[in-house]
Amino acid sequence: MANLVTSLCCVVLAAVVVAYAQRRSQLVARNQYERMGSDVTMQCGSLDNDASVSWKVNGTDVKAQHRLEGPRLVLNEVDLGHNGLYSCFQNPHGERRDTIYLHIGIPPRDPTVTCRSNTYPKGFYCSWHQLHPTYIPTTFEVDVQHNQRSLEVQKDPDHKNRCRVRFPEVFSSYPYKVNVTAVNALGKASTTISFEESSIVKPDPPERVTATPIRFNARRLEVSWQSPATWPDIDNFPLKYFLRYRPLIREQWQHVELSDSTSHTITDAYAGKEYIIQVAAKDTEIGTWSDWSVAVHATPWIEDPLPITSTTEVDFPTETKTSPIPSSNAPQKAEPPVGRAARLLTFFSPLLLGMLLLFM
Amino acid sequence: MQRSRVRPHPAALCCMSFPLSLTPFMSSALTYLGPPFNEKDFSPPRPNSTALSLPSAATRLELWHGLENQARLAQNQKAYSVLLAAVRELARSTLCPALKTSLLHFCTGLDGLLGSISALMTTLGYALPPPSANMEMRPTMNDFAKKVEGFWILRELQSWLWRSAKDFNRLKKRLRG
Numbered sequence: 118m119a120n121l122v123t124s125l126c127c128v129v130l131a132a133v134v135v136a137y138a139q140r141r142s143q144l145v146a147r148n149q150y151e152r153m154g155s156d157v158t159m160q161c162g163s164l165d166n167d168a169s170v171s172w173k174v175n176g177t178d179v180k181a182q183h184r185l186e187g188p189r190l191v192l193n194e195v196d197l198g199h200n201g202l203y204s205c206f207q208n209p210h211g212e213r214r215d216t217i218y219l220h221i222g223i224p225p226r227d228p229t230v231t232c233r234s235n236t237y238p239k240g241f242y243c244s245w246h247q248l249h250p251t252y253i254p255t256t257f258e259v260d261v262q263h264n265q266r267s268l269e270v271q272k273d274p275d276h277k278n279r280c281r282v283r284f285p286e287v288f289s290s291y292p293y294k295v296n297v298t299a300v301n302a303l304g305k306a307s308t309t310i311s312f313e314e315s316s317i318v319k320p321d322p323p324e325r326v327t328a329t330p331i332r333f334n335a336r337r338l339e340v341s342w343q344s345p346a347t348w349p350d351i352d353n354f355p356l357k358y359f360l361r362y363r364p365l366i367r368e369q370w371q372h373v374e375l376s377d378s379t380s381h382t383i384t385d386a387y388a389g390k391e392y393i394i395q396v397a398a399k400d401t402e403i404g405t406w407s408d409w410s411v412a413v414h415a416t417p418w419i420e421d422p423l424p425i426t427s428t429t430e431v432d433f434p435t436e437t438k439t440s441p442i443p444s445s446n447a448p449q450k451a452e453p454p455v456g457r458a459a460r461l462l463t464f465f466s467p468l469l470l471g472m473l474l475l476f477m
Numbered sequence: 478m479q480r481s482r483v484r485p486h487p488a489a490l491c492c493m494s495f496p497l498s499l500t501p502f503m504s505s506a507l508t509y510l511g512p513p514f515n516e517k518d519f520s521p522p523r524p525n526s527t528a529l530s531l532p533s534a535a536t537r538l539e540l541w542h543g544l545e546n547q548a549r550l551a552q553n554q555k556a557y558s559v560l561l562a563a564v565r566e567l568a569r570s571t572l573c574p575a576l577k578t579s580l581l582h583f584c585t586g587l588d589g590l591l592g593s594i595s596a597l598m599t600t601l602g603y604a605l606p607p608p609s610a611n612m613e614m615r616p617t618m619n620d621f622a623k624k625v626e627g628f629w630i631l632r633e634l635q636s637w638l639w640r641s642a643k644d645f646n647r648l649k650k651r652l653r654g
Contacts, residue, residue: 284538290533
């Protein structure tokens with residue numbers, strides 16, 4: 118008797134578990150990825166061909182053009198508007214039999230890949246992007262080969278779609294081959310690029326560029342800068358620099374190339390004119406020039422036209438400022454020469470007035 | 478072996494800064510070799526003949542950093558000895574007169590460079606390595622194989638010129654400091 122009861126209990130328990138599992142599988146949506154523009158068929162669970170079902174998308178009726186074929190829903194020429202959570206219910210009682218999350222997208226196209234070394238000779242990085250969106254999750258696999266060996270690739274923690282590789286050796290004659298494959302549920306596409314170590318070297322721009330006027334020198338500006346912080350070994354892999362400067366009022370740049378020096382004195386500046394100055398860097402032997410540094414504005418020292426008495430010893434503020442964009446028009450200095458002269462004038466104006474009155 | 482106390486004349490080190498640029502020369506050499514050598518990204522497998530005899534400029538970064546002055550100079554000296562002989566052979570076997578002239582002219586530069594390196598080694602008291610035996614009789618190669626070998630000789634030469642610039646910069650700093 119006890120055995121019978123136990124067996125019955127087990128059977129009932131099993132039935133409950135099965136029923137629950139069935140209900141659960143209906144509630145857990147499965148993903149279906151389909152190509153844009155195609156006709157899509159969604160199957161309601163594992164029902165027979167003669168089953169009759171009704172469909173809802175995101176809880177409402179399916180408004181898009183469609184037809185029903187037994188347990189199947191067919192959508193024509195799908196686009197992004199067809200995305201949604203589709204549920205099917207078996208007639209006549211309306212039990213939910215399946216839930217499908219439909220994602221419309223396109224297969225990946227060949228990605229565009231570029232590689233660069235701004236941390237030479239430590240390593241390089243490769244970036245890629247897709248020219249056209251795929252609308253569905255797409256992952257990228259990267260493979261780097263050198264002299265018939267595969268190199269270890271690390272995802273860049275700070276940049277999306279970028280990876281880093283250490284140079285296995287320096288001064289190599291063998292090219293590097295980088296293959297990037299874009300993969301999503303609808304297909305894959307890949308691009309391979311090949312390059313030599315020397316051709317991808319491009320430092321970051323020089324940093325902390327400063328330009329200061331030199332007292333009593335109306336035509337000089339002292340420019341100095343630092344090598345980019347990302348360049349790891351400036352002693353053994355020195356950089357050469359390219360300086361360009363022009364007065365704001367002019368379009369043409371003056372150029373100076375410098376090796377082994379992080380400062381330069383401009384000696385042919387137009388007196389009293391505001392200048393814009395930029396610096397670029399390059400490895401002394403290989404690679405390409407960096408982008409231009411942040412632009413620096415400066416005006417050479419101007420001789421004060423008015424006599425200065427001992428009580429009005431004005432400290433000329435150094436006229437240096439960095440700006441993100443080389444704008445030619447914004448006057449942003451702390452104490453422009455006009456302002457300084459104006460201050461002196463306001464001091465002397467009572468005197469001038471007095472003198473004018475005398476002559477009237 | 479005791480290092481010589483004699484400081485090399487700064488001029489000797491100055492000569493090490495390279496007026497020898499291979500780039501313009503490389504493109505005309507590749508044009509002469511013809512397709513596919515002059516095509517972008519073309520890189521044939523390296524033949525065993527050059528892999529064995531031609532010392533590679535490539536090295537692991539830590540090893541390059543750690544090279545002692547003598548070893549650094551010796552590697553350069555050995556490389557340019559082999560390269561000079563190889564480029565001379567290329568010049569000899571070239572049929573194009575313009576390229577032959579360019580190659581021979583380049584050999585003069587390489588010869589001068591080799592002389593400077595040897596002189597510097599002697600000044601510093603380093604023994605010069607014995608001249609390597611003449612290249613063994615090479616198996617007869619077809620025209621294409623010869624071109625591939627020529628391609629790799631020029632490529633390795635390019636790498637060595639670039640590496641030497643960095644080698645001498647490091648030597649300058651170590652000898653001054």
